[in-house]
Amino acid sequence: MAINSVKMYISEKNLIYNMEYLKSNFNKEVLAVVKSNAYGHDINLITKLLYKNGYKNFAVARLVEAQKIILNTNLSQAEILIFESIGKDFLNIIKENKNFIMSVNTFEELKEAIEYGILPEKIQIKIDFGFGRNGITLNYLEELKKYIEKKKLFFNGIYSHLFAVCHSDGLKIIKKFEDVVNFLGKERFKMIHLQNSSAIEKYGSLDITTHIRVGMVIYGLQGDGFFDKNLRQVFSLRGQIAGIKNLESSDYIAYNLKSNLTVNNSRYIAKVKFGYGDGFLKVNENTKCLINNKEYNITLITMDNSFIEVDENVKEGDEIIFYPDISFSVPILNMNIYELLVIITSRVEKEIVDEIN
Numbered sequence: 001m002a003i004n005s006v007k008m009y010i011s012e013k014n015l016i017y018n019m020e021y022l023k024s025n026f027n028k029e030v031l032a033v034v035k036s037n038a039y040g041h042d043i044n045l046i047t048k049l050l051y052k053n054g055y056k057n058f059a060v061a062r063l064v065e066a067q068k069i070i071l072n073t074n075l076s077q078a079e080i081l082i083f084e085s086i087g088k089d090f091l092n093i094i095k096e097n098k099n100f101i102m103s104v105n106t107f108e109e110l111k112e113a114i115e116y117g118i119l120p121e122k123i124q125i126k127i128d129f130g131f132g133r134n135g136i137t138l139n140y141l142e143e144l145k146k147y148i149e150k151k152k153l154f155f156n157g158i159y160s161h162l163f164a165v166c167h168s169d170g171l172k173i174i175k176k177f178e179d180v181v182n183f184l185g186k187e188r189f190k191m192i193h194l195q196n197s198s199a200i201e202k203y204g205s206l207d208i209t210t211h212i213r214v215g216m217v218i219y220g221l222q223g224d225g226f227f228d229k230n231l232r233q234v235f236s237l238r239g240q241i242a243g244i245k246n247l248e249s250s251d252y253i254a255y256n257l258k259s260n261l262t263v264n265n266s267r268y269i270a271k272v273k274f275g276y277g278d279g280f281l282k283v284n285e286n287t288k289c290l291i292n293n294k295e296y297n298i299t300l301i302t303m304d305n306s307f308i309e310v311d312e313n314v315k316e317g318d319e320i321i322f323y324p325d326i327s328f329s330v331p332i333l334n335m336n337i338y339e340l341l342v343i344i345t346s347r348v349e350k351e352i353v354d355e356i357n
Helices: 012-026 035-039 043-052 063-072 088-096 107-116 138-151 167-184 197-203 326-333 337-341
Strands: 007-011 029-033 057-060 079-082 100-104 123-128 155-162 189-195 211-214 235-240 243-246 268-272 288-291 294-301 306-310 319-322 349-353
Touching (some): 007 043, 012 043, 029 043, 035 043, 043 349, 063 079, 063 100, 079 155, 088 100, 107 138, 123 138, 123 167, 138 167, 155 167, 189 211
Parallel strands (some): 100 123, 123 155
Antiparallel strands (some): 243 268, 288 319
16 A cells, blocks of 8 residues: 655634634734745635635735735735835836735835835835834824825835834734824725734724734744634644564664654654654754654654554554644744745645544
8 A cells, every 4th residue: 555645634614713713803804924835834725715705914024925925826816915015127017917016115115106106005114113123114204104195105004013112012002003004095005914923912992993804823833922622723733654673673764773863762653754854853853743643752854754653443444643732842842833835845635624533
């Protein structure tokens, strides 16, 4: 029997449930962040599922991600916000593609875009509150207001970033953002957003915003400092045992001497076609996987395979689940689960299912 490699199963039901829950719970429209290959879930697959279910606003980090969505999917009415600066040499791509919305991160970028002929309806203004990232700084506000009024501009949106600040500082930034939006003219912006996933959990719904801008929570992934029991995990990473070897008759596991590995007196080692060539890092060695509802230790990870200490109850063809408890990643590996998922390579096939269990 030929055993295929590990697959990532994507639950459409859980994805749409999360979107509907977020929209209802915070009484806001949802801007779905699908950057970094939709946090490892496959950008084309996720945008296609969301679009089919009526969600047509997406955000990515880079122009190449927006181009990938449009190239591989038929999302004729989608709006895709690109966070990073486009660059003068690529403004023609924005101008010619009705789906793309650009961010302006400096006052000069705004003037360049308008002079090039980019409609303001295809522009979102980002405001910088001192995070050292990007955005128009507050010392340009007076000049920005005069320019907007002189040109009679009405934009696709305005936004900023609120993350990794103490609660009191966050409240101050929210107030500053409200003041900036009202100063420039709230009526000039179709979309107004400030909060990412952790900020909506921390501060709830804001009167000034029209949308929540969320990434990891739409996939059911939880971050530091908050946990919402209502969210459902969208992915499941599963495969089959490709072979069993008796350790008693061998001094080696793959290319390694058994004596150099941490093997906990197991008689058998199981092989799975899933390794660091698939994005399953060696830091996952000595963590747990799930076989037949029982935890087993992952002993060794090579480029193409992982080796798991098992007992006589495990047979070739048995199902194995990796990352069975996504909360383990931070305390054990000092990495969030989305850091581990975004590096899963294209060798791992994605398959849409209704539910995962």
